[in-house]
Amino acid sequence: MNYIFPKLKQKFKNDDFISEKIYYLVDKLTNEANLEKDEFLYILNNITKKEIEYLFKASYNIKYTYYQNRVYLRGLIEISNYCKMGCKYCGINYKIKTIKRYRLSVDEILECCKQGYHLGYKTFVIQSGEDSYYTDDILIEMIQRIKKEMPDVRITLSLGERSKESYQKLFDAGTDRYLLRHETASRRLYNYLHASFMSFDNRRECLKNLKEIGYQVGAGFMVGSPTQTNEDLVEDLIYLKELDPHMIGIGPYLCHEDTELRGNESGTLSESLIMVALVRLILPKVLLPATTALGSLHTIGREKALKTGANVMMPNISPTENRAKYEIYQNKICTADTSNQCRNCIEGRIAGVGHVIDLGVGDHIDLERITDND
Numbered sequence: 001m002n003y004i005f006p007k008l009k010q011k012f013k014n015d016d017f018i019s020e021k022i023y024y025l026v027d028k029l030t031n032e033a034n035l036e037k038d039e040f041l042y043i044l045n046n047i048t049k050k051e052i053e054y055l056f057k058a059s060y061n062i063k064y065t066y067y068q069n070r071v072y073l074r075g076l077i078e079i080s081n082y083c084k085m086g087c088k089y090c091g092i093n094y095k096i097k098t099i100k101r102y103r104l105s106v107d108e109i110l111e112c113c114k115q116g117y118h119l120g121y122k123t124f125v126i127q128s129g130e131d132s133y134y135t136d137d138i139l140i141e142m143i144q145r146i147k148k149e150m151p152d153v154r155i156t157l158s159l160g161e162r163s164k165e166s167y168q169k170l171f172d173a174g175t176d177r178y179l180l181r182h183e184t185a186s187r188r189l190y191n192y193l194h195a196s197f198m199s200f201d202n203r204r205e206c207l208k209n210l211k212e213i214g215y216q217v218g219a220g221f222m223v224g225s226p227t228q229t230n231e232d233l234v235e236d237l238i239y240l241k242e243l244d245p246h247m248i249g250i251g252p253y254l255c256h257e258d259t260e261l262r263g264n265e266s267g268t269l270s271e272s273l274i275m276v277a278l279v280r281l282i283l284p285k286v287l288l289p290a291t292t293a294l295g296s297l298h299t300i301g302r303e304k305a306l307k308t309g310a311n312v313m314m315p316n317i318s319p320t321e322n323r324a325k326y327e328i329y330q331n332k333i334c335t336a337d338t339s340n341q342c343r344n345c346i347e348g349r350i351a352g353v354g355h356v357i358d359l360g361v362g363d364h365i366d367l368e369r370i371t372d373n374d
């Protein structure tokens, strides 16, 4: 049962009414980068297949104004699939017994970074389940060694919720960015999707702390998760406008049959792209990845995201032998590929939709002057 975007499921007939109001609202959003809650809700409740094209064009044009057709690349290393958290949708949560757990040592992580560096990547996204093995001391050693060997790179961490003190230490050691999806801005949905020991308020507190410390921060959410409503999605837009993060990861919920949410419908490509487009319009300069989840849902999902308003891609540079074990959802792409293959694949895909790779560090546009001078 899918509760969002009711009009998308209807077949469009030529003589069907096209709501001028949607065009008006998209134009208003393009000009003012914001709408009232009920106006967002009107779009989500009423947008049809016909009107989506207009929204996508508006979003693409805004992206083009700031970033043209450049796509920033980040090398993604999934360093551990151990996780102590209980996100009910996630295929590596602590309850899952069907996967083999692995973690990489600092030496192995450094090896991945070096390979990525040779492929031209200037940003490494170091991601894992919430794994207590990675103490501040271990991570600080990792960060310092990466920065010592490759001083011109940016380090992004995506390791989940930690204390403010820990975030501060990792920042002081040389981390530049932190990705922590807020997952949903609806307290009800958050509580539904997560184990009872997890806290909606703490997640938000973490994001606030990361911003205060001075990280370039990434938030994000899933589209089409079980029981999600258009009202919930509007909450995401309102929250993101207020948080004003540097990056926002948006992907469809993809049902994993080994999780307790088995049997649910997955999110769809159009729903996800609508949210990508709306986010581009409310935060015109934000960094928006064409996510792996979009590529896993649809063969050209990531390309469609680039044509809609995304401007970042994250090719995988994890050791191939571990990739299949980082199965947060099923049918994840790139699990049998090498870092080289992903690099070539991504390059081809980007070129295929008239975009070009940008191998700079890819900071948010408001920080680019700082980049040029350091």
Ligand code: 5AD
Pocket: 089, 090, 091, 181, 183, 221, 222, 251, 252, 253, 254, 255, 256, 293, 328, 329
């Ligand atoms: N489907 C889609 N996205 C998922 N994530 C985790 N599990 C799933 C799933 N089943 C997303 C979460 C998390 C990010 C790393 O991956 O949003 O923050």
Ligand code: FES
Pocket: 315, 316, 333, 334, 337, 341, 342, 343, 345, 346
């Ligand atoms: Fe990894 Fe295409 S990006 S195989």
